[in-house]
Structure formats: structure tokens, C-alpha cells
Amino acid sequence: MKILVLNGPNLNLLGTREPEIYGFETLADIEAEMNGVASQLGADVEIEFRQSNSEADLITWAGASRGVFDGIIINPAALTHTSLGLSDALKAVADAVPAVEVHLSNTHKREAIRHTSLTASACIGQIMGFQGFGYTLALRALVKRLKG
Numbered sequence: 001m002k003i004l005v006l007n008g009p010n011l012n013l014l015g016t017r018e019p020e021i022y023g024f025e026t027l028a029d030i031e032a033e034m035n036g037v038a039s040q041l042g043a044d045v046e047i048e049f050r051q052s053n054s055e056a057d058l059i060t061w062a063g064a065s066r067g068v069f070d071g072i073i074i075n076p077a078a079l080t081h082t083s084l085g086l087s088d089a090l091k092a093v094a095d096a097v098p099a100v101e102v103h104l105s106n107t108h109k110r111e112a113i114r115h116t117s118l119t120a121s122a123c124i125g126q127i128m129g130f131q132g133f134g135y136t137l138a139l140r141a142l143v144k145r146l147k148g
Contacts, residue, residue, distance in 0.1 A: 001042075001045050001046065001070045001071075001143065001146055001147075002046050002047075002048065002068065002069045002070050003038075003045065003046070003047050003048070003069065003070065003071050003072070003073060003139065003142060003143070004048050004050070004061065004062075004065055004069040004071070004072045004073070004097075005031075005034065005047055005049045005050065005072075005073045005074075005135070006051075006057075006058055006061055006062065006068060006070075006072060006073070006074040006075070006076075007049075007050065007051035007052075007074075007075050007077070008051075008052070008058055008074075008075060008076045008077035008078065008080075009052075009053045009054075009055075009079060009087045010053065010077055010078070011027055011051055011077055012051050012055060013146055014026050014027050014030070014073045014132075015027075015029070018091070021104070021105050021110075022104045022105060022131065023060060023104060023131035023132055025026040025131065027049075027051060027121065028064055029132065030132040030135050031047075031049045033063075033132065033135070033136055034047055034049070034135055034139055035047060036081045036146075037119065037136045037139055037140065038139065041140070041143050042089075042143075045139075045143055046054075047139075048069070049058055050095045050119070051131065055079055055083055055085065055086060058079065058083075058086055059083075059085050059086050059089045060073075060089075062074070062086065062089040062093065062099075063089040063092060063093065065093050065097045066093045066096045066097055067096070069097055070097065070146055071097060071098050071099065071100070071142045071143075071145075071146055072090070072093075072097055072098070072099035072100070073099070073100050073102055073135065073138045073139060073142060074090070074099055074100070074101055074102065074119070074123070075101070075102045075103060075104070075135075076101065076119050079119070080101070080103070080107070080117045080118065080119050080120075081113055081116060081117065081118060082118065083110050083118060083119065084118055086118075086119055087118045087119045087121065087122050088122075089122075090119060090122035090123065091122040094122055098123075098142070098146070099122060099124065100121055100123055100124060100125050100126070100127065100138040100141060100142050101117065101119055101120055101123040101125070101126045101127070102126075102127050102128070102129075102134045102138045103126070103128035103129070103134065104128075104129075104130075104131045104132065104134065105128065105129060105131075106128050106129030107128055108128075115118050124142075124145065125138075125141060127141070
């Protein structure tokens with residue numbers, strides 16, 4: 001089972017960018033933790049981790065996931081609230097590649113513009129507010145859903 005983990009704009013700055021909101025973990029820390037959980041879930045769980053500050057990259061990766069990946073975990077970051085294109089790409093593959101949306105912070109406790117997710121309707125669920133731990137929660141939930 002192959003899981004694509006997509007990370008949006010500015011997540012490469014984790015660990016130093018507003019740690020009071022996003023925590024002190026780096027994206028590399030989160031990836032290592034996810035790989036550890038993946039090995040606990042079974043030898044058949046494989047993760048491919050990607051990050052881009054480019055909306056086009058995320059749209060391309062999501063759209064090309066059919067037939068390559070079994071599921072997506074996505075933190076669209078600020079694109080959550082602005083990208084119809086990313087939402088459309090996730091919806092285009094949703095029948096074959098279900099997605100879980102992750103946010104490090106609870107977006108509903110932040111500025112009003114962050115209260116609406118354009119990408120949520122393309123996902124089977126959302127996990128937010130648990131900083132880096134949310135990624136491993138998403139992985140466990142997605143694998144459980146995929147295994148039936």
C-alpha cells in the first residue's frame with residue numbers, strides 16, 4: 001500500500017516558523033515519525049513524502065496519483081483556503097485515491113479566512129490541531145480505511 005504525503009507552501013520552514021502555532025518539529029521529524037508508524041502498521045505500508053511551495057506541483061502530484069498510490073495525506077497549508085485547482089485535482093482521483101486533509105493548527109481557532117477549506121470536500125476526513133502528531137493520526141486512519 002503506497003501513501004503519498006503532500007505538503008504545501010511554507011511547510012519546509014517548520015520548526016522555526018511560528019512554533020507557538022505549528023510546533024518545533026521539522027518536516028523531516030514528521031516524515032521520520034510517519035515512517036516509524038508505517039512500519040508498525042505493516043511491511044506493506046510505504047510512504048512517499050513531498051513538499052512544494054508551488055500550487056502547480058501539488059496539483060500535478062495529486063492528479064497523477066491514480067494507479068500509483070492508494071491514498072493521499074495532504075496538508076495544503078494556505079492553499080486550503082484558496083485553491084480550487086487543488087480541490088479539483090483531489091476530486092478527480094478521489095474514487096481511486098482517497099485523501100485525508102491535515103493541519104498542524106486548529107484552523108477554526110485562527111483568522112476567519114482560515115475557517116473555510118476548499119479542499120475538504122475532496123477528502124474523506126480532516127485532522128487538525130495536533131501539530132505533527134496529526135500526520136500519524138491521518139496515516140493510521142487512512143490505512144485502516146484502505147484495509148477495510
